[in-house]
Amino acid sequence: MNRRRFLGLAGAAAAVTALSASPAEAGKAKTGGKAAAAAKKNEEFVAILVDTTRCIGCRECEVACAEVHGLPVPVPAKDGALAAHRDTSTDHWTVVNRFETDKGTVFVKKQCMHCGQPACAAACPTNAMEKTHEGPVIWHGDRCMGCRYCMMACPFDIPKFEYNSPNPRIRKCIMCYDRLQEGKLPACVEACPRDALTFGTKKELMEIARERIYNNPDEYVHHIYGEFEAGGTDWLYLSAVPFTQIGFREDLGTDTYPDYTREFLYSVPLVFLGFPPLLYGLSELTKRSGEGSEGGEG
Amino acid sequence: MATSADSMTQRQSVWEFLKGELKPKGPVLTPFNVITGFIILGGLVLTALRFWKGLGYVTNLNQAYPWGLWIGFDVMTGVAFAGGAYIITFAVYVLHAEKYHPIVRATVLNGFLSYVFYAGALTLDLGRPWHIINPIIGNKFGYNSILFLVAWHFLLYMISEAIEFSPVVAEWLDLEKARRILNKMTLGVVIFGVTLSSLHQSGLGALFLFSKPKLHPLWYTEFLPVLFLISSIFAGISMIIFEGTISHKVFADRIDPSSHHSYEDIVFGLAKGAAITMYVYLFVKFVIFVHGQHWSYLGTKWGAWFLVEVLIFTLVPCAFFTHGYRQRRLGLIRVAAVMTLVGIVLNRLNVSMIAFNWNNPAHYIPSVWEVWITLMVVFTEIWVFRWAVNRMPVLSAKPAASRH
Numbered sequence: 001m002n003r004r005r006f007l008g009l010a011g012a013a014a015a016v017t018a019l020s021a022s023p024a025e026a027g028k029a030k031t032g033g034k035a036a037a038a039a040k041k042n043e044e045f046v047a048i049l050v051d052t053t054r055c056i057g058c059r060e061c062e063v064a065c066a067e068v069h070g071l072p073v074p075v076p077a078k079d080g081a082l083a084a085h086r087d088t089s090t091d092h093w094t095v096v097n098r099f100e101t102d103k104g105t106v107f108v109k110k111q112c113m114h115c116g117q118p119a120c121a122a123a124c125p126t127n128a129m130e131k132t133h134e135g136p137v138i139w140h141g142d143r144c145m146g147c148r149y150c151m152m153a154c155p156f157d158i159p160k161f162e163y164n165s166p167n168p169r170i171r172k173c174i175m176c177y178d179r180l181q182e183g184k185l186p187a188c189v190e191a192c193p194r195d196a197l198t199f200g201t202k203k204e205l206m207e208i209a210r211e212r213i214y215n216n217p218d219e220y221v222h223h224i225y226g227e228f229e230a231g232g233t234d235w236l237y238l239s240a241v242p243f244t245q246i247g248f249r250e251d252l253g254t255d256t257y258p259d260y261t262r263e264f265l266y267s268v269p270l271v272f273l274g275f276p277p278l279l280y281g282l283s284e285l286t287k288r289s290g291e292g293s294e295g296g297e298g
Numbered sequence: 299m300a301t302s303a304d305s306m307t308q309r310q311s312v313w314e315f316l317k318g319e320l321k322p323k324g325p326v327l328t329p330f331n332v333i334t335g336f337i338i339l340g341g342l343v344l345t346a347l348r349f350w351k352g353l354g355y356v357t358n359l360n361q362a363y364p365w366g367l368w369i370g371f372d373v374m375t376g377v378a379f380a381g382g383a384y385i386i387t388f389a390v391y392v393l394h395a396e397k398y399h400p401i402v403r404a405t406v407l408n409g410f411l412s413y414v415f416y417a418g419a420l421t422l423d424l425g426r427p428w429h430i431i432n433p434i435i436g437n438k439f440g441y442n443s444i445l446f447l448v449a450w451h452f453l454l455y456m457i458s459e460a461i462e463f464s465p466v467v468a469e470w471l472d473l474e475k476a477r478r479i480l481n482k483m484t485l486g487v488v489i490f491g492v493t494l495s496s497l498h499q500s501g502l503g504a505l506f507l508f509s510k511p512k513l514h515p516l517w518y519t520e521f522l523p524v525l526f527l528i529s530s531i532f533a534g535i536s537m538i539i540f541e542g543t544i545s546h547k548v549f550a551d552r553i554d555p556s557s558h559h560s561y562e563d564i565v566f567g568l569a570k571g572a573a574i575t576m577y578v579y580l581f582v583k584f585v586i587f588v589h590g591q592h593w594s595y596l597g598t599k600w601g602a603w604f605l606v607e608v609l610i611f612t613l614v615p616c617a618f619f620t621h622g623y624r625q626r627r628l629g630l631i632r633v634a635a636v637m638t639l640v641g642i643v644l645n646r647l648n649v650s651m652i653a654f655n656w657n658n659p660a661h662y663i664p665s666v667w668e669v670w671i672t673l674m675v676v677f678t679e680i681w682v683f684r685w686a687v688n689r690m691p692v693l694s695a696k697p698a699a700s701r702h
């Protein structure tokens with residue numbers, strides 16, 4: 001059993017433990033006090049580390065992803081898709097792009113980042129986008145009403161919508177949630193010939209990532225993308241060059257998405273409780289004497 | 299108490315009466331009817347195509363612009379325009395500003411229909427509308443979702459507006475007892491409606507709190523909910539002025555002559571209200587702008603576009619309103635109202651579409667068909683409004699004498 005596979009199984013086991021340990025909904029801490037607990041929880045989510053210094057751009061991950069999810073399978077040797085920067089799409093849940101950087105050519109795999117407290121799930125009015133207890137962010141077709149607010153909200157522009165279907169779905173990487181439940185590794189992780197992808201819990205992967213930086217300080221920028229970005233994501237990236245050179249945004253901030261609307265949501269019950277008596281009081285105050293209690297309509 | 303035979307004949311006559319009321323009044327083949335009728339019929343065909351072939355068949359929406367004209371204009375702008383109803387009911391029933399009583403009915407009717415049609419247009423935009431029931435019956439509540447909140451408030455507010463308007467329907471149908479009962483509910487429903495409105499008008503702004511990395515910094519602020527709430531006030535007032543101007547021309551015969559003289563007074567009062575809220579709005583916007591240190595953006599094309607919205611279509615009409623009510627110039631106020639409405643359209647479209655994903659190479663320009671369906675929604679609302687005004691005692695408090 002190689003190290004990667006071992007980590008994979010350990011990760012899945014950890015996820016199961018996490019699931020049974022806390023029935024509270026993950027990634028949805030409601031108070032500041034719970035935030036610390038949530039951060040801890042984030043560490044226990046299953047995660048994938050992408051070491052871009054190891055990726056050779058073979059796109060075997062794309063092939064594997066397409067095969068296990070019944071998507072059109074790309075032919076890396078022939079389609080010349082690396083020529084242009086591609087975005088993920090309804091039937092390409094992951095894409096590898098080539099970047100020319102200060103330190104030469106770098107290949108970067110892109111897919112859903114599986115945020116710790118995802119914008120898409122915070123936005124979704126039907127809970128169709130769900131941060132599972134194990135970590136993967138998945139989509140439920142039996143709940144989604146197709147409002148596309150998840151797409152508006154996602155800071156990485158990941159959810160893709162089938163505009164040309166009368167029964168459209170939201171499509172994106174689901175971190176092979178079904179395979180994880182069968183105890184298998186995500187297809188792309190399994191397919192990678194260079195160990196550029198590592199599966200484990202976020203905590204384990206953070207340690208591995210720090211170790212790699214520590215052991216080869218000149219080979220990596222000293223930053224693990226995803227540790228804190230957008231509140232922290234379960235896909236983590238290592239790079240030899242600044243992340244902006246390989247297509248990442250470094251201006252997303254570290255607030256989790258539920259934080260953006262927390263205050264507003266808090267104010268809602270207050271308004272509901274406070275406004276009616278206030279308005280009633282106002283109407284009593286301004287009532288002229290002799291006027292009936294009837295609204296006076298017509 | 300009526301005998302059962304009596305109520306039978308009464309029901310019969312109500313039925314006959316309704317049948318008669320469904321028939322068009324006045325000439326049918328006017329240019330307005332022909333053109334709008336054509337747009338509505340065509341729109342129905344487009345709507346069928348949209349559900350049959352998918353959203354992409356009639357819209358230009360894409361992966362970078364998931365929300366387009368139907369959300370940006372129909373829902374975002376339409377609901378702001380409909381804000382007049384909560385403002386006026388607040389003024390009349392809560393503050394007892396009796397002066398505005400004559401316009402309550404038309405405003406509430408307009409507000410109610412706007413919600414039904416514009417907020418209802420949301421369903422055209424939903425990819426999987428058959429699941430719209432999920433957030434409502436509690437199949438899966440997204441409690442933490444702003445959109446969940448807004449959708450619920452739309453629904454509840456529509457119901458409260460319907461109740462607010464119901465005494466008029468009761469009067470129209472001669473249901474005196476029902477009218478009295480419904481009338482008693484008015485204050486409670488108004489209070490509920492005002493509460494709901496303040497929450498969902500600001501909630502529409504809160505929808506974009508998630509857009510921080512995507513919306514241009516000149517528009518993004520954590521105070522979007524506050525800005526949306528304040529602007530819904532003067533948007534609603536401007537809509538009342540605009541709609542009143544047209545109603546007074548089109549429905550001149552339905553208007554209680556005694557209300558003519560008070561009407562101008564009402565408009566001046568409204569203009570003053572609009573001006574004050576616009577000053578507040580501009581002040582808040584200015585503070586946000588200075589605080590955000592956005593001076594450097596002003597030199598860009600986004601800056602110029604921002605100034606068009608804020609100076610030309612907010613500050614200028616604000617000045618016109620002020621001058622208009624001081625000098626009692628009705629014409630100027632009407633110009634100001636139209637300009638304000640344009641400003642609101644710009645603002646809502648900027649936040650939801652134009653300045654959204656400004657740093658993304660993708661583009662979105664609404665398709666002709668999206669515009670067409672939007673027009674269908676607008677004209678259908680106008681048709682229903684006209685139908686109601688021509689039959690129910692909306693513009694005049696007294697029931698039309700010649701009704702039966």
Ligand code: SF4
Pocket residue numbers: 112113114115118119120121137153154155156157158159172
């Ligand atoms: S990257 Fe986007 S789609 Fe994926 S979990 Fe985060 S917010 Fe959701």
Ligand code: SF4
Pocket residue numbers: 120123124125126127128129139143144145146147148149150151170
């Ligand atoms: S499109 Fe579906 S998954 Fe996305 S926010 Fe709307 S209901 Fe949720």
Ligand code: SF4
Pocket residue numbers: 064065066093094111172173174175176186187188189
């Ligand atoms: S984790 Fe699974 S779904 Fe996601 S990119 Fe890899 S293979 Fe595709």
